[in-house]
Amino acid sequence: MDIQLTLNGERLTWAVGPRERLLDVLRREGCFSVKHGCETGECGACAVLLDGQLAATCTLLAAQADGHALETVEALSRPGQPLHVIQQAYVDTGAIQCGYCTPAMVMATLALLRRNPDPSEAEARDALSGVLCRCTGYVKPVLAALRAARAMRGEALPPIDFGQGHEAPPGLFGGRPGGGAPSQADEPATPRGDGASTLLARVIPDLLIRAEGRKSVGQSEPKKDALKLVKGTPSFTADMEQRGLLHGKLLTSPHAHARIRHIDTRAAEALPGVHAVITYRNVPRVFYASGGQSYPNPQPWDQLSFDTKVRYVGDRVAAVAAETPEIAQRALALIEVDYEVLPAVFDPEAAMQPGAPMVHDEPDAIGILDARRNLVCHIDALVGDMAEGFAAADHLFAREYRVHQVQQTPIEPHVVTTWWDGDERLNVLTATQVPFHVRRMLAPLVGLPARRIRVIKPRIGGGFGVKQEMLIEDVCAHLTIATGRPVKLEYTREEEFRSSRSRHPQIIRYRAGVKNDGTLTALDMRVIGNTGAYGTHGLTVQTCTGLRGLSTYNCPSRRFDCDVVYTNLPAPGAYRGYGAPQAHFATESLMDEIAAELGLDNLELRRRNWVKIGDALPMGGQLGEGAGAIPTVLSSGLEQCVAQGMAAIGWHRKFDPAWRAAPGQPHKRRGLGVAICMHGTAIPGLDMGAASVKLNDDGSFNLLVGATDLGTGSDTVLSQIAAEVLGVPSEDVLIYSSDTDLTPFDTGAYASSTTYISGTAVKKACEEVRGQIFKVAAEILKLDSTEGLRLGGRQVWAPDGQSVSLERVALHATHVHNQHQIMASASYVSPECPPPFAAQFVEVEVDTETGVIEVKKIVMAVDCGVAVNPATASGQVEGGMLQALGYGLCEEMAYDDEGRLLTTRFGDYRIFAAHEMPEVQVILVETEEPSGPFGAKAVAEIPLDGAAAALANALYDATGVRVRQIPLTPERVWQALRAAEARRSPVEESEAA
């Protein structure tokens, strides 16, 4: 049927099918700013303006739009035109991270400002409530909307304060702040502004940072990819079109555990439009581990592209390539599978018992520790002597904590396109964090030498670890090999929930020995990690749990003992934080429990034990892929983080009974909670990044990096590092990242490594290029040596004040004399793993009748070393805290008794939306890390670590009730409150019963 509509002011007639969704038609017609994130209208990435109102297009039939007017972000600024003021506001405020939902947010803002030129913050939040964002925590998008409102009203725009940095108040640095004592003098370092211009507070202790006169490093420069993201220009995997494209679709298991007796694909193959059906019968049996990790991939290698057995509901059974997604879907229904359903096991402790169902009974899997007991691996580590440690203690504590399974949920689902290029090399365009690992891991599965595979990473719509896997690339590649055609395989949201990766659930049992004064003498950590159906990141995530659980605090005797166990649940994998959020929930809950029991101040207890500059991190020598040398803390702003966080949250109120009871609401209790966080920066001795830098003949530079920007802004940060060394504005640095044919190697975007590892590689390569530039400049300036030359303002400056432009140096080198290409590459692998530190604070109000925890405010003060770009660094913390809040409060993968996932759509799997976020405040406490590029260390993962424990501690502070399992759902809290009530009044309880 034909529909007539107005799109961005143009009257159009389109032929559409009766069941086509508006989303699909818009994308087919070239509106690539309209993104697919789900099928239920709940993520809002596909939202456009329909007759001026924001509407999700995945729940509209195209035919419904007949006769209506649509507007998309493409209308706001055509290619080559300046940005619309709303777009400019999004760029200027740093509101764009992965950019996948940015076009929808921009349109939501436009709809708001047309009807309300002067919106309040609450109105701005409501306007954005239909667009879920996993990156930003909505802090900067809301700011962008309010700033755009000012601009559209014609008001002068104040400069955006990304925290220009101020010196620490006297006594804060090196000295001891107020400690746990109540103090009315807790004043935030930088008071919050009117919300329209002040973004974050920064504390820069080391005046050297500015004394050096840095031009680019330390500046909140706009993102390098902001233009294409804010204009919605085709940039993501699904936006790239291929002629003759086929659509792939996976058939997955309806059973948690079953053997495939027989599979009949004839009817599916006979369906017109179907080009291939692949199963275990026509795909080679090659074992692998899907986790995107360095060579050799940690064992077990217990996965196959397709197997004769399925191990969780959602496990792969077959795949189809067909002319349309719909034909592929119909073909799946025609595949007949005869399953022998097997008993399944979901509880990791039951899985270890004799007689439990064996998840991996295939004899040819490689490297499973004890398949009969479903044991993937065992991890242990010991420092000191446990018996001595416990003997030295005055108090013993034994506590069990439980953490659950949550999902990364980037708004862009997994998506990959594969095709043969003219040289008959397999091209893989994929939303991945690990393009180089994907090429190496894919080659044996598809039977091609790696040199015949090219992996290209375009813009990525968020990853958070779930794309640190070779999750579906092999399926798509098999389909291209089977058909000779380009194939796209894109997960639906339901598939993303059912058949991707998640965070490992764990049972964590701590035993601690403590002296009367709170000094730790022994910490014994026993962990059971549930890695679901496959090993993938099972070993390494659980290893990190031990490392992170046993490193924050000094203690003479420490032991880690961990079993990683198979069950018939979807396999967890890498999720931002990587074992640390689990460990921190347990450790930081335990520290509060110890403090409460011993009557000590909970911060004073931590301070007594936490690691300080110069302290060794002995577990680092035993736990971790790069294990070996024992790292030492070289920089720490933890003391300052605590002081700043206390001030920002108003910690003194904790000691004010009048504040703790909500007036007029006797069932409400208020409380404050804290957690200390320490993370790592990259995997020492293993993570490697490389960069190449080339001087162009106009004086600009091409910077090629293997580092994989998945929306975090690493391209921007790396460009700033290059610009700083090369003395140019970063617009002169043309960065291109992650293409296995074009860029040097990088392990990928994980382990909080990019700024530190890849950044150092960029810095080294640029320094090498700088040396080459100096030689040519000396020749031009007729100097005897390059000594004393420096770069700045696109010039090479001699000590005597002469200068020569980079353009002239470049032209000279390429055209005039001794012609050569000024170019260098460099790699970096670090022996160090400098920990970033943070203090996480939350304020809650607990409804004791319902168990509902209302989070009023969440504050994190982070020492990430020098923030190369404070806007992107604080954006990492803001978005990370949103995920951490979800972990602690509401996100949970829930299953029925048969192992079927119940939370397969947004809404059921609840992530925070813009209009329900608490107040979020980020403080960057910058230190200078001696081993980092320009003093930087990591910031990416630490925001995930503390919120869950801080919430549990705040709940305790408010109510006196300790909950040792997350998420802290209303019912879980209510049950705990009720149980505590019953303990307090056993007589009344028995009477009532």
Added chain:
Amino acid sequence: MLPKLTRYTRPESLEEALKLLREPGSAPLAGGTQFLAAANPDIEQVVDLQALDWRRIEVAPGWLRLGSLATLAELAQAEALSGPAGGLLRQAARRAGPNTFRNAATLGGLVGARLPVSELLAALLALGAELELAGEAPETVALDAYLDEPRGLIAAVRLPWPQAGAGGAHAIGRTPADTPIVHVTAWAGADGTRLAAGGVGARVARLARAEQALAQGVEAAVSAAAALEPPGDFRGSAEYRRAMLGVLLRRVLRDCGVKD
């Protein structure tokens, strides 16, 4: 995926709509928020009602008439919805979902979906809403009767108007804007107090026994409500829902000024 869907129609008149809807495999379509997400595989024809003049919100003597194609966003902003009763409705419409949902979802679609949880349905029940059903023999049925036994095509929702009284609505969710685990709405008007709740049964429903028991006081109403057997799911167990029903009942009754 709607594999059998082959016909999209947009009737200009009610007669035409009803004729099309009588054809096998036909389904009415309003905002689409549930239609495509639910993707009923048996549907062969959608009858898009958008051309019908069913969007108006109007006050007539004694009545407030809400066209079934009015969106929740329109309800949330409607000036006709004045006073405490209007406030109860507007708040419920605003809380029904994020703006994308409110802009698309219609009142008739929401009623027709008979959701187990909906504060707007509860508010309508508490305010004594009736439905104008279109068909060969147009009829008016009480909303609760329709929810028990749906039939016909909803043209409008009608409420006695204006209503003097006081209302209250409380909900519990995992986050402030989450689909509620349990919610309760009360309206204490001239003809007594009506109570409605969601998350405690297969559908949003009046709490008839609690209403009757209210004559004996708030605690009697709470006890009567405790006889319900709510379903349990990942959001909350049956036990929790039952307990919360009591907690929220007390709160909404306090908001309405109903004394023990």
